[in-house]
Each structure stands twice: as structure tokens, then as C-alpha cells.
Amino acid sequence: MFDPTGFPEPTLIPVNxxxxEVFEAGQHNAxxxxxxxxxxxxxAYSWRHQIPALVAAGYHVIAPNQRGYGNSSRPTEVTAYDIEHLSGDLVALLDHYGYEDATFVGHDWGSMVVWGLTLLHPHRVNKVISLSLPYFERGEKPWIEFMEELLGGDYYFVHFNRQPGVADAVLDANASRFLRNIYRKNEPPKEPQPGMAMIELARAETPLGEPLMSDRELAVYVSAFESTGFTGSINWYRNLDRNWHLLAGVDPIVQQPALMIYGDRDVVARSANMAEFVPNVEVTSVDCGHWIQQERPEETNRLILEWLG
Known part of the structure; x- marks a missing residue:
């Protein structure tokens, strides 16, 4: 297991x-x-297994806690977490280091931001690597509206939007249990349950499957979220329809070379038509659940480094 004391020291960087709060390594690879x-x-700690491997391969690694997380700023306005702000933070980070462009790697919501960044600021991105979350096609209806019709009001994306503050309060009150219960691997398949999944997870006495990480590693997340609460991070979800509108006039095609890594047992659905929107994509998968780079670090590193090479 990873030793938390080996992680880079953070720097607070003013951007946008x-x-x-930025963790960087391999400055000698500028x-x-x-x-x-x-x-x-x-x-950013979720990349702890990738950072040393990327530095060894000659990269200058920049891993921010994005806005709403850790010791980074947590603006109170919900709209401060839309795709223009989130991608603007990353553009300003490149400006801070004096880079015209960079390779961007995203997992889960980080992928959503990287896809959006690539559409809004294509000249600042030279390659895209996405874990778990494929390119999200901008359909006929705003995303939350679409999800509500398809998946109902208890689906957590919808619930976060339609019942602001409700889930935040439950997660804040049960931060340690929620994080223990969500960070699992080898979970048995289960039938869809009634209720809102994240709230149920925060209240569940017994987690399923096996722990993803050591107690020391988990403590890094618990201490961060006990300090910040969850609202800043959940506000990302509360901008999905706003993002749908903000991306209306943007060319939806990602021209950059892209690597898409799925987890074979991830609950996130695969894209059926990703190559239409990302013509230069290579798709691969790893036998694991959602937390790809933490559950299968060596395999993830190998896939990323082979593709970059």
C-alpha cells in the first residue's frame, strides 16, 4: 500500500x-x-501511484486539487463551478507554468472537465487520456432533464440538482463512513435499490466488497472532506445543464489523440458512438471497478505510458 508521507508537498497557486492547491513533481522535466x-x-491524491511513474518517464507532473476540493478555493456561488470556470482554472494553471499546451488526464468528473476543456480551449490540449468517463455527447435535451426522464428523481445527479443541500448534509454528517463505503473494490453485483444511492451509501452500516486502500490512505480523504464538507464538489453536478447551454456553440469534435480506459466492472456506461466525436481515440479496458488508477495502478501506468510512448 502507498505511504501518504511520500506524496509531493502542495503549493497554493493563484489562478482565474x-x-x-497543486501537487507537482518532476520539475526537472520542464x-x-x-x-x-x-x-x-x-x-489529487488519487494519482499517487501514477505520479512517480510519469516523472520517471520524463514528465513534469501537475496534479491540482480542483476548485471545491482540499485547500483549494471553495466559492459559495453554484455557478462558480461551471465548465467555463473549471476549464479556465486549468488554462490559467498552464499560463502560470508558461506552457502553451499539455497532455491532460482525467478520471470520472475530471474527465468531464478535460473533455470540456478540450472543446473550449482546443489549442491548450495536445492529448487526452480519460479513465472511466467517456466523451459525453451533447444531445437534444439538457443533461439533468434527460437523466430525470430516463432514471428518475432519485438518481443522484438529478437529486443533487432538484434537492439542493439535502445530500450535502447527509454526506457531511457521515463523511468517514461515506468515504469508507464508496472506496471499495470487488463488490458483488447487486440489483438497483430504491432511494438515493449516495445517501444510502453514507448511511450503510456494512460496506460491500473489499477496501480499495489502506486506512492511512483513506484518512487523507476523510480528513480533507471532514474539513471542507461536500458542497463545493457537489456543485460540479449542479452545473450540468448550465454546461449543456455553455457548450451549445462549440465544435463538438475532439481532434486530439485520445486514450479511453474503461473499468470492466465500472457502473459508468460505455459510449456507443465515441469515435464519431473523438475520431482519434484508442479504447482499452482494465478488469476492475470505477477507481481504475487506484485499484489497478501498475496496469493503468503501463497503458498510459505505452500509449504516450
């Missing part, structure tokens, strides 16, 4: 009207930047 964008409810 906020401060981001000129080959790779930016790692975490998902929900994660931190």
Missing part, C-alpha cells in the same frame, strides 16, 4: 480568481507537462 484531473469524491 481562485487559489488551487517542457513535458502532464496535468492530472481527479474525479468525485476524490483529490
Amino acid at each position: 480568481g481562485v487559489e488551487l 517542457g513535458k507537462p502532464i496535468v492530472l484531473c481527479h474525479g468525485w469524491p476524490e483529490l
Whole structure:
């Protein structure tokens, strides 16, 4: 298991009207930047197994806690977490280091931000690597509206939007249990349950499957979220329909070379038509659940480094 004391020390960097807590390594590899964008409810720490491997391969690794997370700024306005702000933070991060462009790696929500960044600021992205979350096609209806019709009001994306503050309060009150219960691997398949999945997870006495990480590793997440609460991070979800509108006039095709890594047992659905929107994509998968780079670190590193090479 990983030793938390071996993780890079953070720096607070002012960007785009906020401060981001940034963990960087391999400064001696200046000129080959790779930016790692975490998902929900994660931190830059979720890339702990990738950072040393990427540095050894000659990359300058930049891993921010994105806005709403850790010691990065947590603006109170919900709209401060839309795709323009989130991608603007990453553009400003490149400006801070003096880079015209970089390779961007995203997992889960981090992938959503990287896809959006690539559409809004295509000249700042040279390659895209996405774990778990494929390119999200901008359909006829705003995304939350679409999900509500398809999956109902208890689906957590919809619930976060339609019942603001309700889930936040439950997760805040049960941060340690929620994180223990969500960070699992080898979970047995289960039938869909009634209720809102994240709230049920925060209240469940007994987690399924096996722990994803050691107690020391888990403590890094628990201490961060006990300090910040979950609202800033959940506000990312509360901008999905806003993002749908903001991306209306943007060319939806990602021209950059892209690597898509799925987890074979991930609950996130695969894209049926990704190559229409990302013509230069290579698709692969790993035998694991949702937390790909933490559950299968060596395999993830090998796939990423072979593809980059």
C-alpha cells in the first residue's frame, strides 16, 4: 500500500480568481507537462501511484486539487463551478507554468472537465487520456432533464440538482463512513435499490466488497472532506445543464489523440458512438471497478505510458 508521507508537498497557486492547491513533481522535466484531473469524491491524491511513474518517464507532473476540493478555493456561488470556470482554472494553471499546451488526464468528473476543456480551449490540449468517463455527447435535451426522464428523481445527479443541500448534509454528517463505503473494490453485483444511492451509501452500516486502500490512505480523504464538507464538489453536478447551454456553440469534435480506459466492472456506461466525436481515440479496458488508477495502478501506468510512448 502507498505511504501518504511520500506524496509531493502542495503549493497554493493563484489562478482565474481562485487559489488551487497543486501537487507537482518532476520539475526537472520542464517542457513535458502532464496535468492530472481527479474525479468525485476524490483529490489529487488519487494519482499517487501514477505520479512517480510519469516523472520517471520524463514528465513534469501537475496534479491540482480542483476548485471545491482540499485547500483549494471553495466559492459559495453554484455557478462558480461551471465548465467555463473549471476549464479556465486549468488554462490559467498552464499560463502560470508558461506552457502553451499539455497532455491532460482525467478520471470520472475530471474527465468531464478535460473533455470540456478540450472543446473550449482546443489549442491548450495536445492529448487526452480519460479513465472511466467517456466523451459525453451533447444531445437534444439538457443533461439533468434527460437523466430525470430516463432514471428518475432519485438518481443522484438529478437529486443533487432538484434537492439542493439535502445530500450535502447527509454526506457531511457521515463523511468517514461515506468515504469508507464508496472506496471499495470487488463488490458483488447487486440489483438497483430504491432511494438515493449516495445517501444510502453514507448511511450503510456494512460496506460491500473489499477496501480499495489502506486506512492511512483513506484518512487523507476523510480528513480533507471532514474539513471542507461536500458542497463545493457537489456543485460540479449542479452545473450540468448550465454546461449543456455553455457548450451549445462549440465544435463538438475532439481532434486530439485520445486514450479511453474503461473499468470492466465500472457502473459508468460505455459510449456507443465515441469515435464519431473523438475520431482519434484508442479504447482499452482494465478488469476492475470505477477507481481504475487506484485499484489497478501498475496496469493503468503501463497503458498510459505505452500509449504516450
